[in-house]
Amino acid sequence: MSTRRTAIVTGAARGIGAAVAKRLAADGFAVAVLDLDEAACKPVVEDIRSGGGDALAVGADVSDETAVEAAVARVAQELGAPTVLVNNAGIVRDNLLFKMASDDWDAVTNVHLRGAFLMSRAVQRHMTEQRWGRIVNLSSTSALGNRGQANYSAAKAGLQGFTKTLAIELGKFGVTANAVAPGFIETDMTAAAAERMGMSFEDFKASGAAQVPLGRTGRPEDIAHTVSFFASEGAGFVSGQVLYVAGGPCD
Template structure:
């Protein structure tokens, strides 16, 4: 095998797109998946223009049938899947007392059931290869909590604990599972929504970040790519905070 194959969800823009491009730079063939397949074109074209391999995929990650169909399409194009980046997610800013069951269920369906379904579907490929990398993108709000974001922060907390349990269960097969909780990353749909909603001046926000700059999607992508190397096979079950020091452990 001359290359490995990755599936990156929520990869039409932001952190997901950056992760897809960074893995492709390392010679990985990438399935670029988002809810709307057409939105993946820009990411795919950027990878191909740089000499990489990529294919656009569309699926609602909370539903098994479309997930399975997308994964089958990726296997047909490039072969078995060795790397999974669970990045797709939805957020919410509703005060707790105003939350509906429907909104709560939607957030958990995408943020928690999504990684469960995707990991379950690609696991046979990784076990057969006796090698695999799963990187779950959680959130710094899972570490700190967040006002008016209880379903989102708690769902991302579930991703953290799911990561730890998966790492223990999959480790004997040569598969590592880690999570990255980003903090204050600009250029994403979520960060723009946060900025517009809370109207926090940038200079005030920077005072909470020791490195005194906002994060960029590539900051997360570089950590993701590192976790997917052969050389990091002894790193598993870990929370790799990429947040400029805003949250320390």
């Protein structure tokens, strides 16, 4: 790109977020690697810098309004006005409805939904000033419903409605908003799910792959490629879309 732009990726210390941060850096963006623990972001930042990119580690709780405002202000000052935002930060607190604690409902919706709202609200002012922006929200196939994930499913479905509304409100400023909905992706989060179920990760992946038409589970890089498209100049007429990246069709 002719002029360097700045991207913020939340939940970027590991997994999908780290892969997205590295891919956007390879695409030419300066990247703010944001996660709850700033120290945990540093290996990703060092990896980007070793490849010739520009990156900044930022510690912030995306559900904390004051922390979000401070983080975005810091990114704008140290890297430049952020005009790409990838809302990837997320947690799981799985349980069946009758056993789900209110705190577990609140924790999941606060990170996914409140976090995406606070980050998008803080960053949109930079995008509208620049008359260019890209917001990419990470949803999930769980938005279609998944046993034991009432909180996570509701949050991910909510992100899809949030995405479509942002596309409507911000389109006139040259800002697009899209969502990526991954299926089974090999991350620490899915490894932890396997452990909770008493399965080895290899058996868990094999079980997941058996349900996928392509016959394999996804990798963080699969999602990073998709985010890269949505963040690109070439995706300037694509907005308000939800793209399922799951190795096959989703209902």
